[in-house]
Amino acid sequence: MTRYILSRLAQSVFVIVGVLLVVFFIINVTGDPVAMLMPPGAPQDAIAAIRQRYGLDKPWPVQLFRFFVGDAFTASGQSGQTIEVLNVGAGTVQAKLRPLGGAIRGDFGDSLRFLGQPAMPIVLERFPLTIQLMLAAAAYSTVLSLFLGTMSAMRPYSWIDQVVRTFAILNQSIPNFWLGLVLILVFAVYLGILPAMGYGSWENVVLPAVTLGAQSLGRNTRLVRSSVLECLSQDYVRTARAKGVPERVVMVKHVLKNAMMPVVTAWALDIANLFGGAVITESIFGWPGMGRLIVESVTFRDFPTVASAVFFVTLVFVVLNLLVDLSYAWLDPRVKLA
Amino acid sequence: MSVPIPGADPPLELLHRTAAATPRLPWYRQRLWRTLRRGSGLFNVGFLLLVTLAAVTAPRITDRDPILSDPVNRLRPPGWQAAGVPTSPLGTDQLGRDVYTRLVYGARISLVVGLGTVLISAVLGSAVGLVAGYVEGRLGTGLMRLADIQLAFPFLLLAVAVVAAVGAGLLNVILILGIAGWATFARVVRSQVLSIKQREYVEAVRAIGAGQPTIVLRHVVPNVLTPVIVLATATVANNIVVEASLTFLGLGVQPTIPSWGSMLADARDYLAVAWWMGIFPGLALMLTVLTINLLGDWLRDYLDPTLRNI
Numbered sequence: 001m002t003r004y005i006l007s008r009l010a011q012s013v014f015v016i017v018g019v020l021l022v023v024f025f026i027i028n029v030t031g032d033p034v035a036m037l038m039p040p041g042a043p044q045d046a047i048a049a050i051r052q053r054y055g056l057d058k059p060w061p062v063q064l065f066r067f068f069v070g071d072a073f074t075a076s077g078q079s080g081q082t083i084e085v086l087n088v089g090a091g092t093v094q095a096k097l098r099p100l101g102g103a104i105r106g107d108f109g110d111s112l113r114f115l116g117q118p119a120m121p122i123v124l125e126r127f128p129l130t131i132q133l134m135l136a137a138a139a140y141s142t143v144l145s146l147f148l149g150t151m152s153a154m155r156p157y158s159w160i161d162q163v164v165r166t167f168a169i170l171n172q173s174i175p176n177f178w179l180g181l182v183l184i185l186v187f188a189v190y191l192g193i194l195p196a197m198g199y200g201s202w203e204n205v206v207l208p209a210v211t212l213g214a215q216s217l218g219r220n221t222r223l224v225r226s227s228v229l230e231c232l233s234q235d236y237v238r239t240a241r242a243k244g245v246p247e248r249v250v251m252v253k254h255v256l257k258n259a260m261m262p263v264v265t266a267w268a269l270d271i272a273n274l275f276g277g278a279v280i281t282e283s284i285f286g287w288p289g290m291g292r293l294i295v296e297s298v299t300f301r302d303f304p305t306v307a308s309a310v311f312f313v314t315l316v317f318v319v320l321n322l323l324v325d326l327s328y329a330w331l332d333p334r335v336k337l338a
Numbered sequence: 339m340s341v342p343i344p345g346a347d348p349p350l351e352l353l354h355r356t357a358a359a360t361p362r363l364p365w366y367r368q369r370l371w372r373t374l375r376r377g378s379g380l381f382n383v384g385f386l387l388l389v390t391l392a393a394v395t396a397p398r399i400t401d402r403d404p405i406l407s408d409p410v411n412r413l414r415p416p417g418w419q420a421a422g423v424p425t426s427p428l429g430t431d432q433l434g435r436d437v438y439t440r441l442v443y444g445a446r447i448s449l450v451v452g453l454g455t456v457l458i459s460a461v462l463g464s465a466v467g468l469v470a471g472y473v474e475g476r477l478g479t480g481l482m483r484l485a486d487i488q489l490a491f492p493f494l495l496l497a498v499a500v501v502a503a504v505g506a507g508l509l510n511v512i513l514i515l516g517i518a519g520w521a522t523f524a525r526v527v528r529s530q531v532l533s534i535k536q537r538e539y540v541e542a543v544r545a546i547g548a549g550q551p552t553i554v555l556r557h558v559v560p561n562v563l564t565p566v567i568v569l570a571t572a573t574v575a576n577n578i579v580v581e582a583s584l585t586f587l588g589l590g591v592q593p594t595i596p597s598w599g600s601m602l603a604d605a606r607d608y609l610a611v612a613w614w615m616g617i618f619p620g621l622a623l624m625l626t627v628l629t630i631n632l633l634g635d636w637l638r639d640y641l642d643p644t645l646r647n648i
Contacts, residue, residue, distance in 0.1 A: 011483065023499070170628075173631055175624060181606060181616050182617075182620065184609055276492040280583050283587055299589075306499060
């Protein structure tokens, strides 16, 4: 077990370092970061000074080192100085130079869009909103898929079953962002009963959650159906029925409890899908979460923010995956051997 | 000198008899057709043929320009409505461009992206998978670790981040999605190779003295193809959606090129006044993806019913 945990831990570190290398590549391959910081037509010596201050005149291995560990060992009286940087709207603003924390402190520099603000706190501020949306979507898809899947399995090949299965496959194959548009069209534009955009009251959560949860709703419904069908044919269900256990109790205690296992497994897979889907869903519904922040930062070419967000999502993701894998190994000792 | 024994020549006779006893089935009773006719199979094939035909013959089935704007006829509803114009059966967009024409030209982008990306992923991933499956030990596990790392990361987020670096555009999207898809193929191919190379027929070929290249190319590769084809079908559908999503976000194909994703991005701002701008490209996208997926299910069952778990 210890060996398994250690190897999984090492693998997680690998993932994080790998993603960081990609991020470094992204920032440094796309051109001169200084060019984005300075107003056009800035004097050459000013640009050179900033390059020197940010360490951009150094060879790339030195820059890579700085990217990972920051200025902890190299900083020398740079902080506190102000420089003039380009504002996104118009004109220039003063920004303070500060030592870089580096990846080990989760500090990828200041946002180029919200000037003078470190990028990571901007990302962290948006994170709870994304989690909120993901939880709402997960709750919606789990509850509904359990209900529909069980209904469907109790009367296989009936009309209920047909309707549920069609609904499930539609949910699975409808492109996320189009579903969002259609929902806005129907519920906000025509019926006018739910808001199309924004954040605040519970009504704002409904449409984004339904959109984001569609994929997993479709898959989980099919999963629950086949899983319940399988459980229904087991001997212990027949035994329970034979000894006169009421049907409702059979369903809840004997069938559903066992049928839940694959669904719990699917949750782990859903994490990745929900993160990816959040990028799109948040953009459609103007949900001020991390997904929308990432898209906006990419369009603004605000690389420190993109880097911070990608790093943070990776971290959350890797930790969650690690926990899921470890809990499997704990629940089912055979997993370790695989 | 062999003396013909009466009645002692059954093989040929038997052969004739069995050949006569099992006549070749007419085409409509063969397995391919029988299984395809079940359920929605024919509709799926028909719809995909239609989309492909539309993409290939786009300039012939519409005489309108998909890019040229026509400010007089902007935001016209579909032709059957009172305010619509007959030349635009599915309405026009905010610049007066014909929705039907753009839909037809948009099919090109979706198909090119779907097929192009899968070609890259399948070739790249299968090559890695073959190597990793054949050369066990450090190299094999190392390559699979890389695949694990790639798969441990949300795909769409990765695509967005790389687009941020290399810029949007059709070719970039194809390359990014194509390269990013190698991991799944590598995994499937490797597990298949690992099981095939233990089989007796491979051992037999090796015992005869066949060289390593012969074994791999003539005996392993053909048996790996089936799962690769099945996976490729699913990947085509998935990548079409990912491209449309990226384009919708403004991170995919250039907005000037008519594509379903960019049509939907335009539609978003005019939802309240022009439902047709969003409904038709979305339906086309959904039906294309749905039919490819359903056809993929059929293909999987047809090629190898034991593969239900991929």
